[in-house]
Each structure stands twice: as structure tokens, then as C-alpha cells.
Amino acid sequence: MIAIKDNIAEVELQIAAACQHAHRKPDEVTLLAVSKTKPIEMLEQAYNAGQRNFGESYVQEAVEKITALQSKSDIFWHFIGPIQTNKTKLIASHFSWVHSIDRIKVAKRLNEHRSNQDTPLNICLQVNISGEETKSGVLPQDLPALLSVVETCDNLCLRGLMAIPEKNASQASFIEMQTLFATLKKQYPTMDTLSMGMSGDLQLAINAGSTLVRVGSAIFGSRN
Numbered sequence: 001m002i003a004i005k006d007n008i009a010e011v012e013l014q015i016a017a018a019c020q021h022a023h024r025k026p027d028e029v030t031l032l033a034v035s036k037t038k039p040i041e042m043l044e045q046a047y048n049a050g051q052r053n054f055g056e057s058y059v060q061e062a063v064e065k066i067t068a069l070q071s072k073s074d075i076f077w078h079f080i081g082p083i084q085t086n087k088t089k090l091i092a093s094h095f096s097w098v099h100s101i102d103r104i105k106v107a108k109r110l111n112e113h114r115s116n117q118d119t120p121l122n123i124c125l126q127v128n129i130s131g132e133e134t135k136s137g138v139l140p141q142d143l144p145a146l147l148s149v150v151e152t153c154d155n156l157c158l159r160g161l162m163a164i165p166e167k168n169a170s171q172a173s174f175i176e177m178q179t180l181f182a183t184l185k186k187q188y189p190t191m192d193t194l195s196m197g198m199s200g201d202l203q204l205a206i207n208a209g210s211t212l213v214r215v216g217s218a219i220f221g222s223r224n
């Protein structure tokens, strides 16, 4: 059996070490446990170990888990996967965060479907920092157009940027994100979140100012 509690403790240690190396405080970095494809029992184990932020990528699967774990009302659910417009209603009604907005149409739809909730949806815009053709994410040069629409969306709270740098990306890609984030933050004061770093590149991300790392396999084991 995988000891999820031990894995979380290990990842927290890695985060603390990376923060120390980068001369940052460990509490500047939030751990998001990415539980996609993993069974509810594993999420419960993580919850019992104190984990409260969970990330999911597939809408149907996520809604089932969120419904099953409804009684644990202090969980924050983050949607981090690609978004189809026909899924925006389910996403807007079940999640507190969405990290993967990269199109104007998706932002508008999420805003419309969030109108009946008390709290705005926290959002990050996903940036295609490595310029990969097949990757989702908005290219940095297209960010201003997307931001100008997000600004008008009262039911969305712009919290920051998200990136998935390409496999084996150098520190430079992460630093590019850090720079972009710092620049935009001046213009958009609600931005406080730089969502980057996964099981394999935590350190590079934290070195470059990441405030939220999305960790799956290092906590729950590898996915099939």
C-alpha cells in the first residue's frame, strides 16, 4: 500500500528545501494534490493527512468525487485540465479554482455560469510558455486580449498565471513566467498566484517564484 501521508510529508520537505535554497518562506508555496484518475479512498487518506487543496483534470470524474466528498466542506477543488465549452457549467458550479483558462470564450462562459454563486471563481490564465504547438495555453503575446475580457467578468477573480513548461525545460522557461507574472501583477493587483511546478520540476518552479505547485505522482503514485 502507498503511504499517502508519508508521501505528502516528503513533498512538503522537498518544498521546504527548495524554498530555503531560493531564500523564500515555505508558507509562500501551496501544495495542490493532483488526484486525477485516483480513487476516492486515496483522496480521503490525503485529507486525513491534512491536505485541503485538490486538483482534478477530467470533469465527469471530478464531479463524482466532489459529490462523494461533499461533507468535507473545507476542501478547495481546483480544475487544472483542458476545458471544453460544453463543460463550463459543471466546472463553474463545482470548483473554487480554475487554472487552465486560455480562451476568451471559456472565460465568458465560466463567468455566466458562476453568476448564481456567492463567491467568484478564482482563476489563473494558462500560458503556453514553451510555445509548443500541441500544448494548451495562451501565447504570451495573446495575453492582453484575454485579460481585457477577464477584467470585465464580475464572477471571476483573476488570481494569476499557470504554466506547464515542456518536459526537461530549463530554468529559463520558469524565469520567463516569473517575469511575466511580476509585470502583470503591477497592473492587476488581485494576482497573487503563480501556478507552476509538478512532481518532477518543483525546485526549478520554486526557484522562479512559484506560489502553488501541482503534485500528482509523488503523492499518489504513477498513473496508468
Ligand SMILES: *Cc1c(COP(=O)(O)O)cnc(C)c1O
Residues within 6 Å of the ligand: 034, 036, 057, 080, 081, 164, 198, 199, 200, 214, 215, 216, 217, 218
Ligand atoms: C497531472 C498534472 C499534474 C501533476 O503531474 P505529476 O507529474 O504527476 O506531479 C500537474 N499539473 C497538471 C496540469 C496536470 O495535468
